[in-house]
Amino acid sequence: MAKLFTPVRIGAYPLSHRVALAPMTRLRTTQPGDVPSAMMADFYGQRASEGGLEIVEAASVSVQARSYLGAASIYHDGQLEGWKAITKAVHSKGGRVFLQLIHGGRQSHVEMTGGVDPVAPSVVPFDGVAVTKDGFVPASQHRSLAIDEIPGIVEDFRAAAQRAKDAGFDGVELHAANGYLVDQFIQDGTNKRTDAYGGPIENRVRFLRETLEALISVWSADRVGVRISPSGEWGGISDSDPEATFSYVARMLDSYEIAYLHVIEPRVKGDETLHHNHAPVATKYLREHFSGPIIAAGGFDRASAIAIVESGDADLVAFGRHFSSNPDLPYRLKHDLPLTPYVRAAFWGGSAEDYSDFLTYEESRVLEGAQARATADAAEDA
Ligand SMILES: Cc1cc2nc3c(=O)[nH]c(=O)nc-3n(C[C@H](O)[C@H](O)[C@H](O)COP(=O)(O)O)c2cc1C
Numbered sequence: 024m025a026k027l028f029t030p031v032r033i034g035a036y037p038l039s040h041r042v043a044l045a046p047m048t049r050l051r052t053t054q055p056g057d058v059p060s061a062m063m064a065d066f067y068g069q070r071a072s073e074g075g076l077e078i079v080e081a082a083s084v085s086v087q088a089r090s091y092l093g094a095a096s097i098y099h100d101g102q103l104e105g106w107k108a109i110t111k112a113v114h115s116k117g118g119r120v121f122l123q124l125i126h127g128g129r130q131s132h133v134e135m136t137g138g139v140d141p142v143a144p145s146v147v148p149f150d151g152v153a154v155t156k157d158g159f160v161p162a163s164q165h166r167s168l169a170i171d172e173i174p175g176i177v178e179d180f181r182a183a184a185q186r187a188k189d190a191g192f193d194g195v196e197l198h199a200a201n202g203y204l205v206d207q208f209i210q211d212g213t214n215k216r217t218d219a220y221g222g223p224i225e226n227r228v229r230f231l232r233e234t235l236e237a238l239i240s241v242w243s244a245d246r247v248g249v250r251i252s253p254s255g256e257w258g259g260i261s262d263s264d265p266e267a268t269f270s271y272v273a274r275m276l277d278s279y280e281i282a283y284l285h286v287i288e289p290r291v292k293g294d295e296t297l298h299h300n301h302a303p304v305a306t307k308y309l310r311e312h313f314s315g316p317i318i319a320a321g322g323f324d325r326a327s328a329i330a331i332v333e334s335g336d337a338d339l340v341a342f343g344r345h346f347s348s349n350p351d352l353p354y355r356l357k358h359d360l361p362l363t364p365y366v367r368a369a370f371w372g373g374s375a376e377d378y379s380d381f382l383t384y385e386e387s388r389v390l391e392g393a394q395a396r397a398t399a400d401a402a403e404d405a
Contacts, residue, residue, distance in 0.1 A: 025329040028357045030074070031338055033316045034245030034282025036119050036193060038339075039074025041332055042353040045320045045341035046078045046123040046196070046250075050093030050154065050372035052105075057083070057096040059105030065379040067120065068112030069350035075118045078248075078285070078341065079109065081125035081198050084183035085176070087142060088204070089135040090127030091154035093372050097122065097183045103190050110191035121248060122187045123196040124180060124238070127153075128204030129165035129213075130258050141165040142172070144208045144230075145215035149259050151202070154371070170218050173230065176204075181237035194246035195238055197231075199272075200287055202258015205231050206251075209272060212261030224271045231272065235279065248282045248318070253305040254289035266308055273312035284313045285341065288321035306336040325356050351383040360384050 027041050044067075053060045067077060083089045083096035097106065106122075113120040131141035132153035141153075143165045151162045168176075180197075187195050199205035207213040208230040214221050220229050231249075238247045252260075253269035262268045276284055286305050306319050319337035328340040346352045348365040355362060361384075369377035382390065 025333065027329050027332045027340065031316065033076065034194070037074070038076055038119065040353050041339040042075065042328070042356055043318055043339050043341040044070050044077040044346050045343035046080045047343050047347060048080045048091060048094050049370065049378065050091060051378065052093055052095055054093065056099070056101055057094065058102055059095060059109055061108070062375045062379045064108040064112045065375070067109050068116065069379060070346060071113040071116035071118030072353050073117035075353055076339070077113055077118055077120045078196050079120060079122045081123045082183065084124055084126055085179040086137040087139070088126035088179065090131045092135065092156060093154065097186050098179065103186065106190035114191070119193045121194040121196050122192045123198050123250065124183050124187070125198040126176060126204035128207045130162055130203060132160055133163045142168045143204070144168060144213060144220060147213050147215065151259050170220065173220065177233045177237050180234045181241060184238045184241040188241055194242055194248065194282060196248040196250055196285060197235055197238055198250055199231055200250045200252035201255060202260035205234060206258070206260055209268065210260050210262035224268055228272060228275055232275065239279065244279050244281050246282055248285055249276055250285040250287065252287035252289065255287055269305065270308060270312045273309045277313045277315065281315065283316040283318050284309065285318040285320065288319060306331065310336050325359065328356070348381050350381055355384055
């Protein structure tokens with residue numbers, strides 16, 4: 024059997040297979056207040072499997088951290104019951120569930136941040152987007168953070184990590200990928216600071232280090248993962264030497280003995296898959312710098328997921344879009360069953376349709392059988 028379908032351990036948790044759910048923001052919280060909805064609990068419950076890992080969509084750690092109307096957040100107690108329903112749905116099927124924590128930084132809009140300018144390490148021209156009541160809109164002009172504001176944001180991450188614990192999650196993942204605030208500090212295309220948080224890489228990772236330590240203070244390192252996207256382009260992010268930067272980041276994360284390093288291969292732009300045949304590159308060099316479990320993500324299919332785990336460059340593979348339309352994805356991959364195509368139009372907001380109404384392979388077989396019998400009965404009656 025391919026290694027992808029065999030047990031593995033991430034930090035504190037033994038898992039029974041290596042097919043994880045990648046975090047996906049689906050803009051289906053209840054407004055106002057970003058309260059996790061019942062259909063979200065259905066969605067995560069449906070995708071849970073015995074000993075499987077799910078990473079729940081990015082949850083903003085404060086009002087200032089918000090980017091997209093309808094996206095998740097975890098900064099007030101009114102959200103806790105909704106989150107508890109989600110962790111309960113996953114645990115009732117024997118799954119493990121981590122919550123991704125995010126600060127959107129400059130990828131935001133004044134309507135999302137409580138009427139104030141979005142913040143970033145530095146002011147650098149940016150033509151990205153946010154989501155408001157008017158849908159996708161250009162991001163507002165951002166301002167650079169004063170150095171004395173940074174401890175407050177680190178505290179927001181700590182408080183959010185505590186709420187995630189109170190809600191019954193098994194751990195948290197720090198979103199240091201895709202051009203959001205932590206990534207904006209790491210990469211030199213967006214970090215032009217001249218203080219202790221900018222300049223050489225040791226300084227550019229200071230914010231990552233401080234937020235990570237805040238999460239570890241709540242959870243311990245074996246229940247904290249970090250997601251990075253070396254050479255990714257989402258969020259207008261760039262670095263003059265991604266391999267050196269992210270090798271440094273991987274070594275630093277290794278020294279904390281975190282639960283896992285989650286790496287988005289630069290093969291996906293927005294929700295478009297680029298270079299289908301492009302071999303994974305980031306995990307290859309990061310493996311030399313990180314000794315714990317690596318989760319690879321970004322444009323994988325069954326064959327490439329099996330291959331990367333066999334090669335040893337990654338220990339698990341996280342699937343986003345295929346998991347969105349195949350609640351039993353680990354089972355389908357294991358048995359090489361056909362996949363239901365995903366529905367891009369339903370990615371960013373909407374109802375339960377094309378969200379939490381996808382059938383498992385067995386359910387669709389039963390349905391097809393019933394439909395065939397109904398057709399045969401109708402033919403007999405005619
Ligand atoms: C609708 C949608 C929402 C996403 N939201 C997030 C998110 O909240 N956090 C994150 O780190 N990545 C997010 N991503 C990226 C996915 O986690 C994943 O890396 C990407 O879809 C590539 O994997 P795939 O080819 O298996 O879909 C999102 C992707 C999609 C399509």
